[in-house]
Amino acid sequence: MSIRIADLFCGIGGIAEAVHRRPKPTAIGDVSLPSCSQTNQPVIATAIDIDRSVATLYKSHHGITPRCSTIESLDRVSANASEDLEMWWMSPPCQPYTRRGLQLGSKDSRSLALARLIELIPSAEPRFIGLENVPAFEGSKHHQQLTQTLCNAGYQFREYKICPTELGIPMRRKRYYLLAKQSGNPLPDFDPSNSAQPLQNFIDPASWNDAALHVPSDLLQHYQTAMNIIDASSPNAVTACFTSAYGKSPIKSGSYLHCQKQNLVRRFSPNEIAKLMGFRENFFTSSDLGQRSQYRLIGNSLAVHVVHSLLSILFDE
Numbered sequence: 368m369s370i371r372i373a374d375l376f377c378g379i380g381g382i383a384e385a386v387h388r389r390p391k392p393t394a395i396g397d398v399s400l401p402s403c404s405q406t407n408q409p410v411i412a413t414a415i416d417i418d419r420s421v422a423t424l425y426k427s428h429h430g431i432t433p434r435c436s437t438i439e440s441l442d443r444v445s446a447n448a449s450e451d452l453e454m455w456w457m458s459p460p461c462q463p464y465t466r467r468g469l470q471l472g473s474k475d476s477r478s479l480a481l482a483r484l485i486e487l488i489p490s491a492e493p494r495f496i497g498l499e500n501v502p503a504f505e506g507s508k509h510h511q512q513l514t515q516t517l518c519n520a521g522y523q524f525r526e527y528k529i530c531p532t533e534l535g536i537p538m539r540r541k542r543y544y545l546l547a548k549q550s551g552n553p554l555p556d557f558d559p560s561n562s563a564q565p566l567q568n569f570i571d572p573a574s575w576n577d578a579a580l581h582v583p584s585d586l587l588q589h590y591q592t593a594m595n596i597i598d599a600s601s602p603n604a605v606t607a608c609f610t611s612a613y614g615k616s617p618i619k620s621g622s623y624l625h626c627q628k629q630n631l632v633r634r635f636s637p638n639e640i641a642k643l644m645g646f647r648e649n650f651f652t653s654s655d656l657g658q659r660s661q662y663r664l665i666g667n668s669l670a671v672h673v674v675h676s677l678l679s680i681l682f683d684e
């Protein structure tokens with residue numbers, strides 16, 4: 368049986384990409400394929416986002432067109448009363464909770480949509496719930512409301528704070544995750560793997576020749592000490608967290624690459640960041656979105672490797 372997922376605040380579909388990465392069910396008698404639970408195969412059944420610009424890219428990679436709507440205006444998550452959705456995956460805007468924002472939490476209008484979903488949980492009772500946000504979400508009023516609602520509605524849940532570096536990915540992006548389910552065995556701890564991958568594996572050599580990615584010398588002179596510049600050939604290089612401001616703000620929005628041989632500093636391309644985030648190769652290549660939008664969307668998205676591991680915790684235990 369399929370687990371039908373609602374991808375809420377879908378953006379470019381980090382959860383859909385994690386579902387895509389899962390091994391396909393083993394055919395009977397086929398021993399060559401990796402096995403996975405036949406009963407809990409997740410599929411993305413619906414996706415919702417206020418941002419119309421994600422629709423074409425989402426459809427081309429994940430096969431469905433997201434509904435364009437404000438989530439706080441919905442009476443229910445499903446498109447109609449007969450549609451059954453077993454899981455809600457929620458990655459609401461993090462600005463109400465970030466340290467760089469004003470931390471207005473529930474007073475920030477950008478948190479209304481999450482508040483609405485929390486209200487809808489007791490009547491909709493999805494079998495599974497997942498949520499991703501910045502670590503500072505924990506301890507916020509909405510965190511308290513969500514966990515209280517889950518307790519009252521009889522869910523068991525577990526919270527995690529995970530950085531992709533724990534899975535060997537050379538990129539920092541520590542995030543808060545919550546998994547909840549209505550029944551079954553207690554949710555286990557997250558078991559990180561340690562096989563570190565070098566940054567080189569994620570770099571596209573052709574991007575060194577893309578002049579649009581080169582950092583102009585005047586900008587470099589002005590911001591060099593504040594920019595996070597890493598040596599592209601270092602086996603221990605780890606990038607900072609890429610945010611939606613990458614490409615717009617030169618500081619605190621992600622890392623830059625330095626090539627000693629060419630004495631060149633450049634931005635990561637959107638496709639390179641997407642690869643670090645766990646998306647398929649050349650994720651943006653067929654897209655007609657401008658580069659600035661690509662940076663914004665990938666900076667807002669999910670660390671797919673982490674979400675993929677969390678789906679295994681939820682469905683394969």
Ligand SMILES: C[S@@+](CC[C@H](N)C(=O)[O-])C[C@H]1O[C@@H](n2cnc3c(N)ncnc32)[C@H](O)[C@@H]1O
Pocket residue numbers: 375376377378379380381382415416417418436437438439458459460461477480664667668669
């Ligand atoms: C943190 S991003 C989530 C990214 C997404 N999960 C991904 O994998 O790319 C938050 C998303 O919520 C959307 N959003 C913000 N406010 C919304 C609202 N009130 N209703 C629906 N979507 C909203 C934004 O357009 C953005 O795509």
